[in-house]
Amino acid sequence: MANPFLVNAAELLRRPGSEKTLSLLVPIADLDIVDDPRFAADAEVEVALRLEALSDGIVVAGRLRVRWQGVCRRCLVDTGGIVDSEVHELYQRTVTDPDAFEIVGEQLDLRPAVRELVLLDAPATPLCRPDCAGLCPTCGANLNDGPCGCTAAPADPRWSALDALKGLTDPATDPDD
Numbered sequence: 001m002a003n004p005f006l007v008n009a010a011e012l013l014r015r016p017g018s019e020k021t022l023s024l025l026v027p028i029a030d031l032d033i034v035d036d037p038r039f040a041a042d043a044e045v046e047v048a049l050r051l052e053a054l055s056d057g058i059v060v061a062g063r064l065r066v067r068w069q070g071v072c073r074r075c076l077v078d079t080g081g082i083v084d085s086e087v088h089e090l091y092q093r094t095v096t097d098p099d100a101f102e103i104v105g106e107q108l109d110l111r112p113a114v115r116e117l118v119l120l121d122a123p124a125t126p127l128c129r130p131d132c133a134g135l136c137p138t139c140g141a142n143l144n145d146g147p148c149g150c151t152a153a154p155a156d157p158r159w160s161a162l163d164a165l166k167g168l169t170d171p172a173t174d175p176d177d
């Protein structure tokens, strides 16, 4: 399979200061990302990069966007969103920067960097929204839909720990007394 992330950099390497842009829409499978439940099989990665030649390498900067999917870790509903990764990588013929990728035969292979960013930035334990209220521990109702009617479900686990402690240390107290 042809690698759409392989860029001929001969021209750039000859002319420091020159630039080249790269816009691609690439199936996720072309990143060797298969059977990852966070991505639909037909998900596509939108790649928008600018390559800028320096005297000793090429800076690659821009963005990656791809749709992710998953199950909210608190309320268990299907959710999803867009991975929006910022790219800033350095490629060098002679690698002197410890974070740089190597330019082999005047070609940049952007695939390893793109793959790594997509895998890293897609949430491993997603939330449907930052303030998801989760499920009622008693009846299992989705609390994002409103209160479930369970009485006095402690909202904060710290208080329930305190209640348990009270029950242990003060068993004789009768509030109706």
Ligand SMILES: [Zn+2]
Pocket: 072, 073, 074, 075, 076, 077, 127, 128, 129, 132, 133, 134
């Ligand atoms: Zn949720």
Ligand SMILES: [Zn+2]
Pocket: 136, 137, 138, 139, 140, 141, 148, 149, 150
């Ligand atoms: Zn409930």
